[in-house]
Amino acid sequence: MAHDEDTTARRLLIQLARLGDLVQSLPAIVSLATRYPHQSLDLLCPAPLVDLARLFPEVGxxxxxxxxxxxxxxxxxxxxxxxxxxxxxxxxLAELTPEPYSIAYVLNHHPRAILAGALLAAEVQGPNLHGPLNHELSPWAVYLRQVAHQRGSNRIHLSDTFCGLCGVNPPRTPPVFIPSTSNLSGDLAEVGTSAGQWVAVMVGAGDADRSIPIEVWSEWISLLLAHESPCGVVLIGSERDQYAALAIQDGLSPMIAGRVWDATGRTTLPQLATLLKRCHWAVGADTGPLHLAAAVGTCAIGLYFSRARVHETGPYGEGHWVWQADCASPAMWPIQASVKMIREPSTIPQQEPVAGWSLWQSSHDEWGAIFRRVDENDPVEDQRAAIWRQLSEQRRPLQGVR
Amino acid sequence: MNSFETNIARLTRRDSALAAALRQREGGALEIVPARTGVMSARINGRWIHSAYDPIKEAQAWAEGQSYQDGETMVVFGVGLLYHVEALCARLPRTASIVVVAPDLNVVVDAAAARVWGDWMDRVSWAWGTTEAIGEQVAAAGQPLRLVTYAPAAAFYTDSHRAIETVLQRGVASKAGGQLSIAVVGPIYGGSLPIARYAVSALESLGHRVRWLDHSVHATSYHQLELLKNSQHRLALQSKYAEMLSRITMAQLAEDPPDLVLSLAQSPLILPALEHLRRKKFLTAMWFVENYRHLTYWQQLAAGYDFWFVIQQESCISALKQAGAKDVRYLPMAADPSVHRPVDLTQAEQDEYGSDVSFVGAGYANRREIFPRLLGHEWIFKLWGNEWNGATGLTPVLQRNGARIDTDTCQKVFNASAVNLNLHSWGGTGFDPDGDFVNPRTFELAACGAFQLTDRRALMPALFTESEVATVSSPDDLPGEITRWLREPEGRVAMAAQARRRVLAEHTYPHRMRELLSHIGVASPDRIGSILRGTRQAGALASAAGDAFPSVASTLGTFPSTQRVELKQLAAQIRSRGPMGTLSREDLMVLMLDEYRSETKDLV
Incomplete structure (x- = not known):
């Protein structure tokens, strides 16, 4: 590529989707910065996410x-x-950048992101090979589409496919970003300050069908806080999750309600990152805050159902856990088992099976994130290395749009 | 020099004829009273037309609330002491053109005497004189026009203002060349169903692209619900059914977003749907072709439509405004001469449909009470129509056992009868004492060239003269009037011919639709108005894009120059270049805007 050695080349990564996708773009950002250490890398993201993105490492x-x-x-x-x-x-557009970027990396297969790339950069690397009007897909975009349609045996994480789309390998170690010490107001300032386990509970989800039922959360929190050891629960969510948070608290005994901190709709995203960093555990469905918790280094336990798949969007990093449901709408939930993981982490390898669920743990190697089944009963062979080699061989030269 | 002389001296430099005319007036229209802040305020007939406390602050708040787009001419109705005009001048760019309409120069004299005008007055043009003269002056000030009303002062001159608006609308109508995309939302069934059909046909004849969202296809299912005996179930399901039809309408609108959604009375659009349409920037209008006193569901919908058109005057208009309607206009019924027209009947048809006296319509209470008085006379009376169950006295004259009469039969009866009775429906006895609107039958009979004898209606004189339509004031006079007109066949023929000429000249559905669109065009100069003016056509847009956006101008050049082009079409044209097509930066911007547009119109 012409700009590889050009220190004046300006690179732009475009991520116009939601919080979860932005956080899952971190590995691509870090890998691009490692690949081009002397060139600037800027990030274009939706206005509500800008303050959080400014905390990301390696971003100009x-x-x-x-x-x-x-x-x-x-x-x-x-x-x-x-x-x-x-x-x-x-x-x-001139306010965004007076001069076009040398290259834009587009991570969403959405016309707006593709058009934004074409408007802001001389060359575009992303899902489309030949600009907005030509729908011939890049090899990694073809692979992503296949995964979306068939799922099957895929073991390559979305964050790592983002790296593939950008033409770089996954980072050697999972990126962790340290949130600045944002001021937390009122009772939220107490979170993480006392001894014991602090657990962030992700109340909501982007779509209703991906939300964990309120009564499940009430039971889960009741079980966790019934233990004699001191423990605190922080309810995490946006303003629209406040009703659900109240309903969860209504289902709790007054004896334990004092150990629940309701942070729904009360934090900015940088404050949320700080809050999650102060917690020891983060539990929830496949949501933006769960990915944010993993990104700040908090141990995540995901409860994946509906369309969520552990291998595609499990919490990125090492030592995270995911309970994967066999079906989209589970009838029962691994409440006791997941609470036990927090109370007695040493017993995790001996976890009793939970009907309709399997437990997976994350690790990281040269091909990025990988989730392995705790009972070692994964019938699928890890083909990541072969797929990376195959897709890398198919890489084509960049195409400008003009 | 007092303030009057100072102001007139200033005005002379800008409009010497107006200054001279003001010197001839004595003023006295306004009562000038100091406000609490010390500046002058004013009253008319004891009513304040500016704030009694702080007229300047009030005027600034009014000016802040007015919309304005670059290039428009602001036409201000309501003069008073001109605080609002001063505030408007302060708010708008110096290049903005402002015209104040002054139907009564005595008010301007009082305004000039009350306080000294500042430099802002040099930016103001005046439209004064006769209604026609004012219309010409306003039109000459430049297009597009945006009419704004300072209501407290304008309220005393509503008739003048309405007449001026009509002149302006006529101007818009005469220049209308652009093609609108209009969705007409019809009812499931009922009297407004044929009107929807006529409106669609009229709009098409005016050159617009019309889509009729015809809900009559759902009538059979809807009528099934009426068979439910449990009224609670029936009402609940009918309400759900209407809600579902409303959603269907939204889905249809989303597929091809129109410039204007025109509903006919009884259309199944419910208030939440209308509110959603407004949020999505759709313009909506309702032609409420019903008696507002009888059908009162307008109360729930008043605030939902941007424009209301009604067939009754003041009381109806104020009731709708009180219920939240922002813009209500009188728009009487009409006829479609392609449907209702003179026909040559065969002898057999004449025998079947003909009579001395006839009536076509449903068995409302007042008709059941009046028609028995027409039996037993020397004439042949034939009664056509349905819903006459129980009116046993009328059985001998009831045709086809009270079957529903279709339009074709109706037209033949009209043509074959010597005297067509036209009694407006009412739930009481005798004639409706509040009878104001003129029903469709009046226009249809006239369009057929058929003679009619009609009950007296308050709004009839403005539509038909006594030499065009014969009227009767009381049911007691009806037999006598029938006898009289049966004896005057030449008079009947002459009147019917005059009535038909009047319909063709003034009362067809194209006339009404042109008036409706002209009003909406004047009220929304940047949207419907600009389309009607043709500034959304490819040629005009290409000129506007010009040298600054040569690629867009070039793409616009691929359309026929008079074809209306929206963002959607322009983007589609760019996309049609295919996978190997090259895109300029302008093209990319257009495509990006179109991406957001498509989401904006996502209604479902």
Whole structure:
């Protein structure tokens, strides 16, 4: 590539999806920075995620993608094309970057991300091989599509496919970022300050079908806090999860309610990162905050069901756990087993099987994250090395859009 | 020099004719009273037209609330002491064109005497004189126009303002060349169903792209619900059914978003759907072709539509406004001359459908009470229509055992009858004492060139003269009037011919639809107005894109120059270059905007 040795080359990574995808882009960021140590790497992400992204390691400038502004332009059109509006768009894009980037890495197979890459950089590397109008996919995008359709025996984590899309290998060690010490207000300042196990519970999920039922959480927390040792639970979620958090607390005995801290809708994302860092464990479905917890080094226990698959989007790093359901809507939940993991970590290898669920632990090697079944009963062979070699051989030269 | 002389001297430099005209007036329209803040305020007939406490602050708040787009001419209705105009001048860019409409120069005299105007007055143009003159002055100020009303002062001149608006609308209508995309949402069944059909046809005849969301296809299922004996179940399911049809409508609208959603009375759009449409920037209008006193569901929908068009005047308009409607206009019924027209009948048809006196319609209470008085006379009376069960006295004259009469038969009856009775429906006895609106039958009979005898209606004189439609004031006078007109065949023919000429000249559905769109065009100059003016056509857009966006201009050049082009079409044209097509930066911007547009219109 022409810019490989050019120290003036400016690189831009584009991630316009939600919190979970942004956090799972960290390995690609770190790998790109390692591959091109003397070139700047900037990050374009949605405006609400900018403050968090500024804490990421190896990122130069974080550029805010203002979706609301685009929506306003689109709505002001009310369907009609107004050439004058293009002038405003032009000014806005010039504010983002006066000069185009040398190369943009696009991580989402979404027209907006692809168009943003084409608008902001001279060359684009991502899902499309030949720009926005040509839908021929890059080898890694083809692989991702196959995984989405068939799933099957895939063992390559989404974060590592992001690396593949960017043309770099996974990082040698999983990245961990240290959140700045954000001020936590009121009772949240107490989190993590006293002895005992602090457990972050992810109340909500992006979609309703991926949320763990309220009564499951009430039972889970009741069981955890029934133990004699001091323990604290922090309920994590956004404003829209506040009702669920209240409902969970309603289901708790007043005797233990004093050991529950409700942080739903009360933190900024940097504060959330701080809060999660202060916890010893983070438990929840496949959500952005669970990935954030793993990224700040907190041990995560995922309860994966619905469309969530451990091998694709398990918490990235070493020593995390995932309970994977056999079906989309489990009838029973590994409540006792997962509580026991926190109370008695040493007994994990001897975990009793839970009907309808399997337990997986994460580790990391040269091909990135890998989850291994605790009972060693994984019938699928790890083919990551072969797939990486095969897809790397298919790599093609970059294509500009103009 | 007092403030009047100072102001007139300033005005003379800008409009000497107006300054001279003001010197001829005495003023006295306003009662000038100091406000609590010390500046002058004013009253008319004891009502404050500016704040009694702080007129300046009030005017600033009003000005802040007004929309404005670059290039528009702001036309201000309501003069008062001009605090609001001063505030508007302060708020808008100096290049903004502002015209104040002054139907009564005495108010301007009072305003000039009350306080000294500042430099802002040099930015203001005046439209004054006759209604036509004002219309011409406003039109000459430049397009597009945005009409804004300072209501406290305008309220005393509503008739003048309405007349001026009509002149402006006529201007819009005469220049209308752009093609709108309009979705007409019809009812499941009922009297407004044929009106929806006529409206669709009229809009198409005006050159617009019309999609009729015809809910009559759901009528059979809906009627099945009426068979449920348990009223609680029936009402609950009917409500759910209407909700589902509302969702279907939204899905249909989402597939091809129109510029305007025009509902006819009884269309199944419910308030939450209308609110959602507004959030998604759809313009909505309702032509409520019902008697607002009888069907009152408008109360729940008033705030949902951007525009209401009604067939009744003041009391109806104020009731809707009180219920939350923002813009309500009178738009009477009409006829479709391609459907209702003179026909040559065979002798057999004349024998079957013909009579001395006839009536076509449903058996409302007032008709059941009046028609028996028409029996036993020397004339042949034929009664056509349904819902006459129980009216045993009328059985001898009831045709086809009270079967529902279709449009074709109706037209033949109209053409074959010497005297067509046209009694507006009412739930009481005699004629409706509040009878105001004129029903569709009046226009349809006239369009057929058929003679009609109608009960007197308050709004009739503005639509038909006494030499076009014969009216009767009381049921007691009906037999006498029938006898009289049966004896005057030439008079009947002459009146019917005049009535038909009037319909063709003024009262067809294209007339109504043109008026409706003109009003919406004047009220939304940057949307419907601009489309009607043709500024959304490829040629005009290409000129606007010009040198600054040559690639976009070039793509626009691939469309026929008079074809209307939206962002959607432009983006589709760019995408049509195919996988090997090259994209400029402008093309990419257009595609990105279109991505957000497609989400904006996601209604379901």
């Amino acid at each position: 400038r974080v550029i805010k993608w203002n979706g609301i502004r685009w929506h306003t332009w689109a709505e002001s059109f009310a369907g009609e094309f107004q050439p004058s509006c293009l002038r405003e768009v032009e000014r806005y």
